Amino acid sequence: MTQQTNKLKLSAILARHETVLLLVILLEIFIFQSSGRNFLASSNVSNIFRHSVEIGLLALVMTPVILTGGIDLSVGSMMGLCAVVFGILVKQYEMSPWLAAMLAISLGALGGMGNAFLITKMNLPPLIVTLGTFSLFRGLAEALTKGSEAYSGFPAGFLTIGNGNFLGLPVQLWIFFAVAILMWLLVHQTTWGRSLRAIGYASEGARYAGISVRFNTGMAYVIAGAIAGLAAVILVARLGEARANVGIGYELLAITAVVLGGTSIFGGAGSISGTLLGYIAVAILNNGLSRITAHQIFDQPIASVSRELSGILTGLLLLVALAAGVILKSLALRRARRQSLNVKPTTT
């Protein structure tokens, strides 16, 4: 009997999302390390995060949006628009990059407010609204740059955000830590965070419980927009260039990280710590693949294999994570039902 409960406990720990994710991350590290390319060298570890911090930021703010049962497909395009506007403000209007960064973040918040207005006030489905703004924001960025213009030559002081170190860690990682702590506090320690779960679980019920569904849901989109603006500024500082195609496909990576981290795509359940682990798994996968040179997979060297491979694997990973979540849940439900059926005759 005790053996059985022990076993149950072990399976309960194993079934926890965070545990599975940690195992996945360790497996990834093991595979990439054993491919013998100094994967765990400290320079590479800080590289992993320097090159993916934007995805982490988007994943952090995508979490509250998905908690409400919504989705924001426009964050990647928002990065493109904010990057272009930032570039124009600095290069054409000779504004200080710090002021321009503030304005870019405000623009992101404004765009998020647009999403929030259409979704909560007009009562439209988040999916189609953000699909529309996905196209609109990227289209505005392309129109502003006439399709091809790029802005570069930013002051060196500004570029340290993207390329400098502070206390041995990339500068943008400190910004990421600050945002992560802020989001953890907001999602897990405030009534706002709790109300998001209530809205995602049953928005009508939340309304009857006196929660302002519109305001609380809307805030999630505004924050997502603002942080997309911040991510755009950091990315421009790292690349040293602002162009319209910045951040294409980042929404997928962010959503993958959130779903991998155990946040239910239907809303109502999830955590920032899970998202952080999901982000690390996605970031390591992307970096590890980019270090495998092409001739290890094919005989002839092909330049851009890694990017496509990681794209394929990210897509598959998302599908597997989603399917696994649903299948595990239905298995657990079935087991619970069987147990309650078994228990019934003994109790009566």
Added chain:
Amino acid sequence: MKKYSREWIVAAALGLLLLSLAIAAPHFFQLQPLLSRVTSQMPAMIVALGIAMVIISRQIDISLGAQFSMCAVIAGLVAAQGLPLGVAIAAALGAGALMGALNGLLVAYLGLPSIVVTLATMVTWQEALRLWQQGRLLNLPEGIQWFGMSQAQGQATVIGITFILLIALAWGMKNIGAGRAIYAVGSDAEAARLAGINPKRTTFGVFVTMGLLAAVAAVMNLVQSPQIQPSCGDGLELKAIAAAVVGGIAIRGGRGTLWGVLPGLFLLANVNPALTHFHQPPYWEKAIQGLVIILAVVADGWNQKKQSKG
């Protein structure tokens, strides 16, 4: 009459746009270039019919552009082997049905949200194609272009097939059990189930149909040029969704007619030519597309609100 008012508004807007073009830029209506422009829109028309059915069933499929590219490349590769066009078409249809079935399986039978499923399959197919073809242009053998006929005959065939599909699907959606089941599932899946419809099978069928239509569209695109690009379907999903939504397909499912897709698509398709004919830069296309999607759903939401109040 009231039921179809949305389609007529869109058709009127299209008529107005064409009229202003006729006055400002009469050379827009020269027969041969006009016919070419219409023909080049037919593949988009076919996938727009597919996405309209998907949206009516209250789902979405943003992987249709990637499916389109994949089918085009597969058909092109088969044709380049020297095999007859029929085999190439069959290969494309098979690939389209398989990709649609994967989406359908995950959405209908695992109950996953279609937006995330098709976002993931979109990226998977897109990147797989890029890895496989490395962006190479694919040269097609002689005898593929315009099905081996003259250009005028080929264009007539492409337009004819598209309109046969439009008429058949629009009629079938209203008059055949399977079509009406799509409306029923889209307006209330639980009620449809109680009425004896199998919502899972219906949803699965809609995604497979979407895949097949993407394949047909890819073939209709293939025959129009001597070469194809592996990225030929990029962004097609937005165009198709915009056409369907503008054409009055309700984004919450269950309402709209496939006829609306026709004026919806041509209204959008004329934005860019109109921009160039009125000497405006063409960079605004994507922004206008996004704005049009948003305006269409806002109008839709407004209508619904008015109906529920009065």
